[in-house]
Amino acid sequence: MHPLEHPEPELPFQRQVDDARAERALRAALDAGATHVDTSDAYGADGHNERLVGRVIKDRRDEVVVATKFGLAVQEGEESRAFPVGYAFRELRVNAEPRLIRGYAERSLANLGTDVIDLYYAHYPDPGVPIEETVGAMAELVRDGLVRRLGLSNVTAAQLRAAHAAHPVAAVQNEWSMWRPVDADLLATARELGVGIVAWSPLGSGFLTGGVTELGAGDFRHNAPRFSAENLAANHDRYEPIRTIAARLGLTPAQLALAWLLHQDEHVVAIPGSRTPAHIEENVAAADVTLHQDTLAQVAEALAKAEVAGATLL
Template identity: 50%
Template sequence: MFSTRIGLGCMGFSQAYGPADDDQSILTIRAALDHGVRLLDTAMSYGGGHNEELVGRAVAGRRDDAVLATKFGIVRGPEGVRLDAHPDRVRDYCDASLRRLGVDVIDLYYLHRADPTVPIEDTVGAMAALVTAGKVRQLGLSEVSPAQFAAARAVHPIAAVQLEWSLAWREPEGDIIPAARAGGAGIVAYSPLGRGLLTGALPPEPFGPGDFRAGDPRFAGETLAANLAVVDAVRSKAAAYGVSTGQLALAWLLARGDDVLPIPGTRNPSRIVENAAAADLVLTPDDLAFLDGLAWQGDRRSFAAYGTSRSA
């Protein structure tokens, strides 16, 4: 389904993991394109538009090398973070993203989160009009329930469903992933390295200013200690293959199906090469079974951060 097996999540260039350098970020994005990483994932909410502008600068003159995915529905402003997917405002959100990206068309346009005040089919109807207008090529949904996916798909084909999925967070396997697959949608996995946990190289606690992991219960106290012990088991298995823990974790995810595209984020160009190489790693059935059996602790806070939930 996807032309390349690894994409690039761009959120960290603008928020969530502390300060970043724009020039270095642009070099990293261009290094991704140089190494065949085509899907660049951004959103209007990342840095309040900064991230789309950054991606736009990085792809200037290289538009044909990139598949641009962006999202709307989470709004950041002086008053904080809110959800807005009202159909009357979808076109304006899209036009603003096009301006920031500096392009004429968005390859994959996601509803970032369903707005609980608006039927999702109304929002998707407005998104479908963008396809008709030539502003968007394909539609996607991020963090939806099976029922929401079904309602959206009844209005327009959905090319991709984005969700957090990694060796350390597997809850979506029980509901939305089977539903998305049954509906012919590809699976775009964000945080496929467990928000850095699966790299085996977390920064020391406490996390720095602006690092949202400081509020994630998976990264605190005894829960973090238990998870790091599991990472040690992953590291031992990775060493047997002569790869990093991150590469092993990405290879595990890629082994879940040809319809899976992880979008790890990184600010380091050398990590781009490392992550892309994971697509060539083939794990044995025994090792896949070993990794499947690992026990992780803690829950995540993604839904609470935006005032919504998987069941909304």
């Protein structure tokens, strides 16, 4: 499967986007062979990204698997609970109470302009709600034909196991890249249960493209310790061997990062974000790259030495 195209937001999900540019990028992804679009009701104010996706796929609905998420775009008047994150803003606010889930789904269906969501995720586990209760309400959406498959995002192995016991989980979405290993217990549990892994931020928020050496004013990544000026410089030096391997193979650093990830497990799919057709075509081409075992061993050796500066904080 080709890498999934992910209209990747910047937390806390309200960044302004150029709609025309975004629509061109998404169309380019579909034209290049991407078959899965990942979004969320929290990406942009009032479901902005879902509505953008809906416009693009309107006449191409049968070409794509549409995935979206719920739980962060909590309607006014409803309480929410803190989910800690390592960014400078420290937490996200979540509400995944069963009584709200049908409303979330109906709102997303309207935004997307479709009558069914192919893959529906709980965006983050709600600290105040057992995951199996959330999934139980999601299962009703499958029963009623509003959703085809269920997913979980940013969960632990124990949460995945509990949720899967309530209703089969098709995919679990967690961060995974050359500079953010997936949790070993989560990966083992997913393999045991037959759950696919969808890797978000497979290019390390752009770092693994090799072109990020400094950040401009207003860049969201200022919230991430890995991207502080000192840490970014150190990380750039430490990942030089990876860029060298990519050059030797005739690949871009991004293509090597994506191809490497797709070689880690037969059921992993990457969702790189991009705003330009050229980068999207570059990313999609990585799905056709076969890495020799010797190359994978060289990459593993280089990664073992590349201790990430700022990793303990994010």
